[in-house]
Amino acid sequence: MExxxxxxxxxxxxxxxxxxxxxxxxxxxxxxxxxxxxxAHRVTHIDSASCQLFHAYAQHLMIHNSSLVFLSPSDKFMAVVKALGFESYFNYA
Structure with a gap:
């Protein structure tokens, strides 16, 4: 494992x-x-503003040939990200 x-x-x-x-x-x-x-394993609450900030940050990293990866995202984190439509914009490990 990496x-x-x-x-x-x-x-x-x-x-x-x-x-x-x-x-x-x-x-x-x-x-x-x-x-x-x-x-992101401890996240029990996340809102749309936070998802938008992470999305903007991920785009910023892409410009610099880097990426944003969420490690072990909690079920709550994933549920909110999916519900808001951000799931495909993030990477997970």
Whole structure:
């Protein structure tokens, strides 16, 4: 199995109340790696604003020949991503 370096571990709740801090955090991550891996196993709540930010970040990474990968996304994470139509825009491991 391929080893992946985790860029960020996501917390339980990712929503509009924390999106400004999340944006600042994303802006500080290096983009010169093959992929940015976010551990999403603990997520119990995610909203559309967060999905939109992750989508924009994934597009930004693609411009720089990198990709966004969600590691072990929780069932809740996947349910919301699917319901909002973002499932095909993200990579999973």
């Amino acid at each position: 080893q992946r370096s985790i860029a960020m571990e996501l917390g339980e709740k990712i929503d509009i109340t924390s999106i400004a801090l999340l944006k600042v955090t994303l802006d500080t991550l290096p983009i010169n790696s093959h992929s940015q891996v976010f551990d």
